[in-house]
Every structure is written in C-alpha cells, then in structure tokens.
Amino acid sequence: MTAVLPISAEPAALPQEEVTPGRWRRLPAKAKAGAVLLGLFVLAAIIGPMVTPYDPSFQNPAPDLSLHAPYAAHLLGTTQSGQDVLSQLLVGIRLTLELALLVGMVATALSVIVGVTSAFLGGVWDEVLSLLTNVFLVIPALPLLIVLLGYLQTRGQTATILVLSLLGWPWGARVVRAQTLAIRNRDFVSAARESGEKTWRIIAYEIVPNEVSLIAASFVNTVLYAIGASVALAFIGVTNLNDWSLGTILYWAQSQQALELGAWWWFVPPGLAVALIGAGLVLLNTGIDELGNPRLRDAASASRIAGRWLRPADPTPVLAEISQRRGRLAGFLHSFSRASLLDDSEGGQAR
Amino acid sequence: MSFILRRLVFYLVAAWVALTVNFFIPRAMPGNAVQSIMSKFPNLQPATYRALEAMLGVGHPGSIWHQYGSYLVDVFHFDFGTDVSQYPASVSTLLGETIPWTLTLVGSATVIAFLLGTALGIVAGWRHGGSLDRVLPGLMFLQAIPYFFFALILLELFASKFHVFPLGQGYAQGLIPGWHWDFISSAIYHSLLPALTIVLTSVAGWMLQMRNVMITTIGEDYVIAAQAKGLPNHRVVYTYAARNALLPQLQGFGLALGFVVSGALVMEIVFSYPGIGLLLLNAVTSNDYPLMQAIFLVITFAVLLANLVVDMIIVFADPRARAREATS
Numbered sequence: 001m002t003a004v005l006p007i008s009a010e011p012a013a014l015p016q017e018e019v020t021p022g023r024w025r026r027l028p029a030k031a032k033a034g035a036v037l038l039g040l041f042v043l044a045a046i047i048g049p050m051v052t053p054y055d056p057s058f059q060n061p062a063p064d065l066s067l068h069a070p071y072a073a074h075l076l077g078t079t080q081s082g083q084d085v086l087s088q089l090l091v092g093i094r095l096t097l098e099l100a101l102l103v104g105m106v107a108t109a110l111s112v113i114v115g116v117t118s119a120f121l122g123g124v125w126d127e128v129l130s131l132l133t134n135v136f137l138v139i140p141a142l143p144l145l146i147v148l149l150g151y152l153q154t155r156g157q158t159a160t161i162l163v164l165s166l167l168g169w170p171w172g173a174r175v176v177r178a179q180t181l182a183i184r185n186r187d188f189v190s191a192a193r194e195s196g197e198k199t200w201r202i203i204a205y206e207i208v209p210n211e212v213s214l215i216a217a218s219f220v221n222t223v224l225y226a227i228g229a230s231v232a233l234a235f236i237g238v239t240n241l242n243d244w245s246l247g248t249i250l251y252w253a254q255s256q257q258a259l260e261l262g263a264w265w266w267f268v269p270p271g272l273a274v275a276l277i278g279a280g281l282v283l284l285n286t287g288i289d290e291l292g293n294p295r296l297r298d299a300a301s302a303s304r305i306a307g308r309w310l311r312p313a314d315p316t317p318v319l320a321e322i323s324q325r326r327g328r329l330a331g332f333l334h335s336f337s338r339a340s341l342l343d344d345s346e347g348g349q350a351r
Numbered sequence: 352m353s354f355i356l357r358r359l360v361f362y363l364v365a366a367w368v369a370l371t372v373n374f375f376i377p378r379a380m381p382g383n384a385v386q387s388i389m390s391k392f393p394n395l396q397p398a399t400y401r402a403l404e405a406m407l408g409v410g411h412p413g414s415i416w417h418q419y420g421s422y423l424v425d426v427f428h429f430d431f432g433t434d435v436s437q438y439p440a441s442v443s444t445l446l447g448e449t450i451p452w453t454l455t456l457v458g459s460a461t462v463i464a465f466l467l468g469t470a471l472g473i474v475a476g477w478r479h480g481g482s483l484d485r486v487l488p489g490l491m492f493l494q495a496i497p498y499f500f501f502a503l504i505l506l507e508l509f510a511s512k513f514h515v516f517p518l519g520q521g522y523a524q525g526l527i528p529g530w531h532w533d534f535i536s537s538a539i540y541h542s543l544l545p546a547l548t549i550v551l552t553s554v555a556g557w558m559l560q561m562r563n564v565m566i567t568t569i570g571e572d573y574v575i576a577a578q579a580k581g582l583p584n585h586r587v588v589y590t591y592a593a594r595n596a597l598l599p600q601l602q603g604f605g606l607a608l609g610f611v612v613s614g615a616l617v618m619e620i621v622f623s624y625p626g627i628g629l630l631l632l633n634a635v636t637s638n639d640y641p642l643m644q645a646i647f648l649v650i651t652f653a654v655l656l657a658n659l660v661v662d663m664i665i666v667f668a669d670p671r672a673r674a675r676e677a678t679s
Contacts, residue, residue, distance in 0.1 A: 131361075131364070134361070134365075135364065135365045135368050136368075137606060137609075138362075138365050138605075138606070138609065138654065138655060138658055139365060139368070139369050139609065139651050139654070140608075140609030140610070140612055140613050140650055140651060140654050141609065141610075141613065142609075142613030142614075142616065142617070143613065143616075143631070143646060143647040143650045143651065144369075144372070144647055144651075146631065146635060146643060146647070147373070147376055147643050147644055147647045148376060150634075150635060150638070150640065150643050151376060151377060151380035151640065152380065224495075228497060231497055232497065232499065232613070232614075232617045235499055235617060235620070236617065236620065236631070236632055236635055237632070237635050237636055238635055250499075250500070254503075254620070254621070259503060259506055259507060259511065260511075260518070262511060264507055267500075267503055268504075271496075271497070271500035271503065271504070274496075274497055274500065275492070275495050275496040275497070275500065276495075277495075278494075278495030278496070278497075279491065279492045279495040281495070282491050282494065282495055283491070335357055336357045336358070336360055336361040336364075337361070338358070338602060338605070338662065340354070340357070
C-alpha cells in the first residue's frame with residue numbers, strides 16, 4: 001500500500017450529522033463511489049468462497065493447463081501448477097478483508113483508549129504516552145513486523161492480526177488525543193462534570209460520540225494500513241503460505257516467475273483487487289471528511305474535486321493543540337517533541 | 352538546550368526503544384530459534400551455535416542484564432554477529448554491501464518525489480479548481496496501489512513487452528562493480544525503473560498534502576494583504592504562501608519516511624535490486640534471524656537520522672524556528 005496514511009484531523013470539525021438511508025442521495029459522490037466499490041468486494045468476500053468454480057489449491061495435472069491464459073473454463077487463467085486463479089482470488093479477497101477489518105477494529109480500539117486516556121490524564125502521563133506514540137510513529141513498522149512474525153513458528157491469521165494491531169495504533173492515537181484535548185474543555189463536558197457524572201460516563205457518552213467521524217476515518221485508515229502491510233508481508237513470505245490471501249497469490253506468482261513467463265493473468269487480478277480496495281477506502285475516507293465537515297464539502301463543490309485531504313501530520317492538530325499549562329516535568333518532556341517548536345512559549349519550556 | 356539537541360535526545364530514546372524491543376523479541380517468542388537455524392544449516396560450527404545462543408538468548412548464558420549490556424556494546428560497534436545463511440560472512444559485511452544501493456536509489460528517488468510533489472502541490476493549491484485538480488482522482492488511485500504491484504506492472508510493460516528497460520538486477524551481468532563509466536552507466540540505467548516506481552507512487556501524496564496546506568494558507572490575512580499591496584504573484588506564492596505551507600509539509604515528510612522506505616524495500620524484491628530489501632527477503636526465506644534483526648535496526652536508525660535532518664531543515668527554513676533556536 002502507499003506510504004501515506006490520510007487522516008483528517010480537524011479538531012473543529014465535529015460530526016453533527018448521522019447517515020440515515022434517506023441521506024444516501026446527499027452523500028458526497030466520492031463517498032458513494034467508495035462505498036459501492038467496497039460493497040462489491042465485501043460481497044465477493046461473502047459469497048465468493050461459496051461459488052468458487054474450483055478448489056483454489058487443486059493442482060490440475062493436465063500439462064496444457066499449466067499457465068493457461070484466461071478462457072471459458074478458467075475465466076482468469078491458471079497458475080503454473082494448473083490452479084484456478086479466479087478461485088484463489090475469490091477465497092483470497094475473503095481472507096484479506098477479514099484480516100484487515102479485524103486489525104482495523106482492534107487497532108482503532110487501542111488508539112481510542114490510548115488517545116482518550118492520554119488527553120484525560122494530562123500532565124506527565126499525557127506527555128509520556130505522547131512520547132511513546134511518537135516513538136512508535138517514527139520507528140518503521142514493516143521491518144519490525146517482519147522480525148516479530150519471523151520468530152513465530154506458526155504464522156496463522158490470529159497471530160498476524162495481533163501483531164499488525166500492536167503496531168497499528170499510533171496514528172489513530174495521535175489524532176484522537178488532539179481531538180479529545182480540543183473538546184475536553186467544551187461547555188457540555190464541563191456541564192456533565194459539574195452535574196456529577198463519573199469520568200468513564202463522560203468519556204463514553206460525551207467525548208467518544210463526538211469523535212465518531214474521526215474514529216471512523218481512523219478505522220478506515222487502519223484497514224488501509226492492514227491491507228497494505230499484510231499483502232506486503234505475504235509477498236515477502238512472512239505468513240502462512242498455505243492460506244489463500246491476495247498477498248500469498250502474489251507471493252506464489254512472484255516466486256514462480258509469473259512475470260518472466262508472461263502470465264499477467266496470475267499477478268494482475270490480485271494486485272488490482274488490492275489497489276481497488278485501497279482506492280475505495282481512500283474515497284470513502286474523503287467522503288467521511290466531507291460529511292463531518294461542511295467547510296470541506298463547500299470547498300469540494302466549489303473546486304469540483306475531492307476536497308481537502310488531511311493527514312495527521314497536517315498543521316491543524318499540531319498548531320491547534322490547546323496550549324496547556326504544563327507542570328515542570330510535563331513541560332520538560334513536551335519540549336522534546338516536534339510540536340514544541342510551534343508553541344508560543346519560550347522553547348516549549350514549562351510556564 | 353536547543354531544539355535540535357532536544358530532538359537528538361528524542362531520536363536517541365526512539366533508537367533505544369528499537370534496540371530494546373529488538374533485544375527482547377527473540378527472548379519472548381516461543382520456540383527455539385537456534386535449533387531451527389542449526390537444523391537448516393548443518394555446516395555451522397559449534398562455536399556459531401554458542402554465539403547464536405548468546406545473541407538470541409537461548410540457553411540464557413549469564414544474567415539477562417549482562418546479555419543486554421554486551422548486546423548494546425556489540426551493536427555500538429556495528430557488530431551484528433555472524434550470518435547463518437551465508438556463513439561465515441559477518442552480518443555487517445552483508446549490510447555494507449547492500450546499504451549503498453538502497454541508500455542511493457531510495458534516497459534520491461524519495462527526495463525527487465518530495466520536491467516534485469511539493470512543487471506540483473504549490474501550483475495546484477494556488478490554482479485550485481484548475482487543470483491540475485482534474486488529475487487528482489487518478490493520483491489518488493496511484494497512491495492506493497502497493498509499490499511492489501506498481502513495480503510489477505511497470506516491469507511487465509517496459510521490460511517484458513517493449514524491452515526499454517532491463518528486467519531487474521542492479522547492473523548488467525559480467526560487469527565488475529567499481530568506479531568506471533561502464534558500471535556506473537549500467538547501474539543508473541538499471542535504477543531508472545525502480546526510481547520511477549517510487550516517484551510515481553509517492554508523488555501524489557506529497558502533492559495532495561502540499562496542495563491542501565496551500566489552500567489553507569492562501570486564505571490567511573497576510574497573503575491577502577500581500578496581494579492587496581500589489582506584490583507580483585510569484586512573490587506572493589513563493590515567499591508568502593509556500594514558505595509557510597512548507598513547515599507542515601516537512602513534518603509530514605519526516606513522519607511518512609518510514610512508510611516510504613518500507614514500501615521501497617518490498618519493491619526492490621520485484622526488481623531483484625541488490626539492496627537491503629532483497630537481503631531482507633533472503634533473510635526471511637532462510638530463517639536468518641540475526642540478519643533480519645540487524646536489518647530492522649539499520650533501517651530504523653536510517654529513518655531516525657533522516658528525521659533529524661528534516662528537523663534541521665525545518666529550523667533552517669522557518670525563521671520563527673530559527674529565532675527560537677537562537678534565543679533558547
């Protein structure tokens with residue numbers, strides 16, 4: 001997948017609208033296109049494995065069925081050992097999507113927990129958690145994933161999901177923290193606090209519901225990350241190679257020289273599937289942004305394009321970071337972050 | 352303490368976290384890695400067995416803190432142990448052979464993509480709604496394509512079909528690497544397609560980000576004021592708007608670097624490019640744990656170092672940061 005994780009993080013943009021079926025027509029076109037594209041793949045993932053024409057692992061011994069170009073009996077041709085590419089693709093989409101969705105859920109839950117905790121604890125704990133988040137943001141994930149999974153004797157689906165989730169939370173945590181800081185001191189939160197609500201209730205009923213669009217965007221991005229990472233890992237061979245996922249199809253195509261043998265039907269369909277799922281997620285994400293932020297929607301219709309596409313690194317979360325009063329230790333810790341450069345205080349020192 | 356020094360401390364902390372994680376992974380994972388290595392490579396010497404045990408922490412010679420200490424000392428001396436799949440080559444030698452390839456290719460291609468994307472983003476942001484915006488959906492699709500798949504497509508088109516570029520490898524067979532023109536020209540020729548892959552897949556991200564920040568910046572009062580007092584457009588765009596939009600762009604560059612490098616490593620495999628990516632593939636296929644871990648550390652350190660450079664550029668490019676740097 002691409003190197004870039006787009007996450008919209010406008011603390012000012014709170015989701016005031018809910019998507020109800022009647023709203024479908026008013027959804028931004030990009031979101032519709034993304035949803036339709038993804039819907040097709042989800043459909044393929046659900047019914048695909050039931051309608052596969054062949055067993056994806058079945059190796060047809062007939063010599064003329066080795067690397068046969070697409071024709072009526074094998075719509076996407078065959079592999080070197082006579083396996084049906086279409087069957088592999090249908091089963092592979094299921095496994096890849098299943099993994100990506102689960103990683104998305106676990107990692108997003110982790111990032112919400114870390115982000116909200118960080119913003120709510122404040123002070124030194126906030127700075128320590130932010131430091132940890134920044135450290136894991138800057139350490140490249142893929143080589144670490146390879147080392148972690150490389151040591152596992154059995155690289156099943158569950159292990160991969162756990163390891164991918166373990167490294168997939170920092171981006172989300174960063175934006176959730178920024179957003180929580182922004183709304184923590186809003187009047188309705190203060191009102192809830194004054195009326196004696198418990199902290200967990202404030203978090204669950206006041207804070208998190210106001211971050212739904214942000215969390216949704218973060219979820220979509222984590223799914224994107226999971227698909228990219230899992231396909232890349234499988235392509236390198238750090239996965240259970242007996243399972244059929246989009247990545248393992250590409251792995252076998254690469255290791256058995258599909259390219260050199262001119263068997264484009266072997267590697268183009270799975271790669272294209274990954275690209276289309278990715279494009280669908282990006283489109284959906286842009287749509288979520290526009291839905292939650294009328295400013296973006298207007299900008300989009302004015303310039304007839306996808307609207308603004310922000311990433312966690314964008315100025316808004318960092319620049320708009322509420323300048324907080326920090327204790328000595330917290331201020332000291334904060335001064336090591338890149339964000340401290342933009343503080344209005346002297347060198348980010350404790351005030 | 353100046354900003355750069357503080358950032359240096361931060362990167363040292365990050366490097367220490369990476370080192371520590373790297374140290375504890377083999378000790379926390381189930382199964383005996385040494386046994387699986389030894390059974391795969393019967394020609395390994397008993398001395399290697401003990402060295403592997405010490406490095407991977409199997410059998411636990413000495414206390415764990417003692418092991419940790421000697422591990423840190425070893426890494427500090429760039430001693431990553433002996434390689435098992437290409438015994439008796441040391442891991443450092445293997446890394447030394449491959450790092451220059453990756454550094455030249457990925458480094459220059461990434462910088463080119465960043466500069467090109469930023470330049471395009473400035474134009475697209477300034478004239479948003481114009482013709483450059485019309486290619487945006489296409490660029491977004493390019494971004495969603497995994498690097499290595501894009502590499503496969505380019506290879507299929509330009510190497511297999513039209514024979515414009517070679518089918519992978521770092522240089523033509525039969526050439527002896529060295530500082531002579533035959534080799535250098537061959538190496539450049541072989542790196543064009545991989546570089547093109549990196550540039551085409553990552554330029555869209557930089558362009559989109561710069562465009563978005565530009566659109567926000569252009570709405571600022573000081574830009575309108577600059578236009579109102581009749582400054583020429585190029586001056587407003589480059590010295591007023593783009594200069595300020597560059598800061599978040601650079602920050603984004605630092606953060607995305609890890610992803611770009613990871614993607615580029617997998618791409619190297621497609622091109623059989625003699626860099627770290629291919630070495631990593633070999634390490635994975637042969638269960639070569641010492642090599643895998645060393646590669647993880649090297650890539651992490653490289654990304655941290657690049658981030659430090661980005662921080663320096665930020666301080667250099669942003670007068671506000673420079674002023675603070677001087678006073679603090």
